Amino acid sequence: MQNLKARGVARPASALAMLLMAAVVSTIAAGAAQAGLPDENAEGWSLRKETDNIRVFTIDQPDSSFQAFKAEAILDVPIENLMAVMINPQSCVEWVHNCSESYAFGDGNFHDRYAYSVNDMPWPVTDRDYVLRIRTHGEKSDGEVVMNLNAIPDRREEEDGHIRVDKSDTLYRFIPEGDQTHMIWVQHTEPNGSIPGWLVNTLLVDIPIRSMEQLERVARWERYQNHELVYDSSGKLKNVVPKPQSGDD
Template sequence: MTRSTARGWTGQIFRHVMLVTLTFLFVSSGAHAQSPLPDENQADWQLQTETDNIRIYTVKQPGSKFEAFKAVAVLDAPIENLMAVMINPRSCMEWVYNCSESYGFGDGNFHDRFAYSVNDMPWPVTDRDYVLRIRTRGDHDSGEIVMDLNATPDQRAESSGRVRVDQSDTLYRFIPEGRKTRMIWVQHTNPNGALPGWLVNSLLVDIPVRSMEALEEVAQKPRYQGFRLVWDQNGQLAGVEKSDP
């Protein structure tokens, strides 16, 4: 093996370890002494990458060395399928990059609930876990559904051998476009540990792309077909349920 080849492999392994580590940090959510999420419509978002159907933007966040990101995609799946995925507390393992454990807990409901998740990290990185408060709302007239995800680390005791991430905010917005759905994902995280801002910011674009591509595939699986949105008399989203055969 030549020295240049060994150095190249070492660089690839390092990048993989950091990508997997940062996946957890960006897809987990919380809000402790952070600035509010940036407005998804503000003018200073900078386009970083674009695939066939996904665009990733970043913007500097006041008081933080870590940037916020915005991912915009038109997913080839109806909004009912996507919401069927989202209400499944174990679906994190299906589409969130490197999520290894996930389940709901507590006495929550469709509109306000809690979930616990774990991301399995390659040695020597310590596994991360997080506790999310997930709030969901939707309006029949606009057709939009919005989910706010915020870490609430004190809602569950910490586990030995795992590092809890407790500073991040996330917003998912789903907008129906016929049998497809526009998804907007805005997130800002101050990750735990001594991770350099330049490295975190350089990988912001990889994580949402991988996750959104997986979400599109998962939403087309048979178990997520045949669902419908339930609206109350005021036109507010009341739930997601399996349609009658």
């Protein structure tokens, strides 16, 4: 990863606490544009943790004991690789910390689709699951791609042995910078169950760090190489596809 100090994070107290926190933060999904999220440029963000390449901020949310976070990183991979990962409905298990199951369901397309995912929790804590809507859009003019992620818990029946997360809003913003990508991740989740707010807020910053570091590694895998962003005649992003191989028609 590229150093991010010019723009602007330590490890959790225990492995069990990290696993508990994973249910709150891990997600791959989407939904109505940034519903329930603080503005990424709002005043009040507090820098909580910083590594050479990632900065994580938190902010209090009205009527909630759980803070929102914002994570920023310069990932040393091109945006095409990252979008190839993000459109794979199973990729949650590859890069999101403690995501143990993920797949697409229902009708959907590149711009508006649905996913189900599970976070594996240590006994005796009950696994958390998410039913999520993913909306993706981008403009050729600046090359930026935005994904809005929201929980829609009633879209599927509840699963035995899981606690359904009923409120989670996430924004992924990918900004191309040559062969690198500036990623911004904003999220706020209200988990069901008895996970205390103080624990969530104490450990909130470590999950996006671990996940973003893993995302950079995954985006270098062979299966995610040689993709391209496809735009329509008005310059709107419409898909991410493998590049034609030489000799293809």
